[in-house]
Amino acid sequence: MLSSNIQPKRSLYISFGHDEETRGNDGAAQVAERLKEKGVTEFEFVVDEGMTVLEDIVDGVAGPVASVGVSEKGIVVLKLSVELAPGHSSMPPRETAIGILAKAVSRLEENPHPSMLGSGVETDMFESLVPKMGYLQRVIISNMWLFRYPLSWLLSRKPATNAVIRTVTAVTFFNSGIKFNIIPPVAEALVNHRIHPSQTVQEVLDYDRAVIADPRVKMELVYSMEPHPVSGYGQSDFGYQVMKTSVNQIWPNATVVPAIMVGNTDTVHFLNFSGDVYRFSPTHMFPGDPERFHGINERMSVRNYGQVVNFFYHVIRNADQAGLSPAHSPHSDL
Numbered sequence: 549m550l551s552s553n554i555q556p557k558r559s560l561y562i563s564f565g566h567d568e569e570t571r572g573n574d575g576a577a578q579v580a581e582r583l584k585e586k587g588v589t590e591f592e593f594v595v596d597e598g599m600t601v602l603e604d605i606v607d608g609v610a611g612p613v614a615s616v617g618v619s620e621k622g623i624v625v626l627k628l629s630v631e632l633a634p635g636h637s638s639m640p641p642r643e644t645a646i647g648i649l650a651k652a653v654s655r656l657e658e659n660p661h662p663s664m665l666g667s668g669v670e671t672d673m674f675e676s677l678v679p680k681m682g683y684l685q686r687v688i689i690s691n692m693w694l695f696r697y698p699l700s701w702l703l704s705r706k707p708a709t710n711a712v713i714r715t716v717t718a719v720t721f722f723n724s725g726i727k728f729n730i731i732p733p734v735a736e737a738l739v740n741h742r743i744h745p746s747q748t749v750q751e752v753l754d755y756d757r758a759v760i761a762d763p764r765v766k767m768e769l770v771y772s773m774e775p776h777p778v779s780g781y782g783q784s785d786f787g788y789q790v791m792k793t794s795v796n797q798i799w800p801n802a803t804v805v806p807a808i809m810v811g812n813t814d815t816v817h818f819l820n821f822s823g824d825v826y827r828f829s830p831t832h833m834f835p836g837d838p839e840r841f842h843g844i845n846e847r848m849s850v851r852n853y854g855q856v857v858n859f860f861y862h863v864i865r866n867a868d869q870a871g872l873s874p875a876h877s878p879h880s881d882l
């Protein structure tokens with residue numbers, strides 16, 4: 549843009565946080581504070597990392613699907629602990645702290661939180677995909693009132709689609725034991741829930757308490773955040789239309805759909821600046837890619853890297869308009 553002497557007419561703020569993976573308190577939170585100090589209180593819309601361009605990941609859907617996060621799941625990090633008197637392993641009690649905690653954790657895994665399909669953004673997401681679906685999928689999605697339960701069952705079978713329809717449960721820590729012949733005095737586990745926008749932190753805690761149903765298991769809330777409000781995703785929502793137009797300038801055959809961001813982002817620090825917050829990473833993902841997040845061989849193709857740069861260029865150009873109909877021309881200056 550510099551070399552083409554393009555100067556945006558509207559103000560554009562670019563924020564680079566360095567600690568998103570640890571909640572952004574020293575990065576995005578400080579940027580938000582600094583903006584307030586400078587008197588910046590409102591943005592037309594905010595864009596951050598988020599959901600991606602998915603291909604062959606949603607069963608029965610042809611072509612790329614650009615899922616734009618218009619809401620974000622909440623989070624609960626829960627510490628479960630059991631304390632029992634230690635002793636000699638030659639005279640063990642009937643249950644140890646490890647056994648009691650293992651049963652609690654296993655109950656949580658065996659009793660997932662209920663499917664929320666039919667109650668929010670995810671329903672609009674699936675309905676927006678209907679034109680790209682085969683006949684059977686069309687019939688099912690168009691009659692959600694009838695097929696809600698079998699569809700939930702089907703979507704629950706894949707971690708990526710399961711994450712969209714319910715509050716999920718991941719046990720991420722389990723610590724106990726001192727020595728091979730000592731009955732452990734304490735066992736601790738961390739449970740990480742991502743809360744569907746139709747639920748609250750309190751509902752998740754109540755559900756867990758009822759499922760564990762064991763007063764020997766202590767529950768402590770380590771960290772929580774409520775799910776984020778839903779941003780506009782209609783024909784007259786400028787930010788969403790900018791995202792949609794920009795996606796289609798890079799992927800002309802992509803279907804752009806509203807989605808729930810299943811992980812968390814720095815947007816929590818910018819929610820007070822705008823009602824329209826979009827979480828989208830223009831990463832083109834294929835089967836096997838969602839599992840690589842925080843996993844093995846997380847990667848992106850060189851071609852896709854270029855598309856990412858081009859996408860943000862288009863977002864900047866398309867957003868630099870007074871109102872709707874944001875597609876700048878010519879189609880691609882890069």
Ligand SMILES: CCCCCCCC/C=C\CCCCCCCC(=O)N[C@@H](Cc1ccccc1)C(=O)O
Pocket residue numbers: 568569570571598599600602605606615623708709712810811812813838841
């Ligand atoms: C039909 C739709 C299928 C859906 C497929 C899903 C495809 C996956 C696309 C995007 C998923 C993105 C998840 C990755 C999030 C990356 C950012 C991150 O890891 N953030 C941290 C933030 C955090 C939160 C709380 C404490 C510390 C850090 C996180 O979420 O853990």
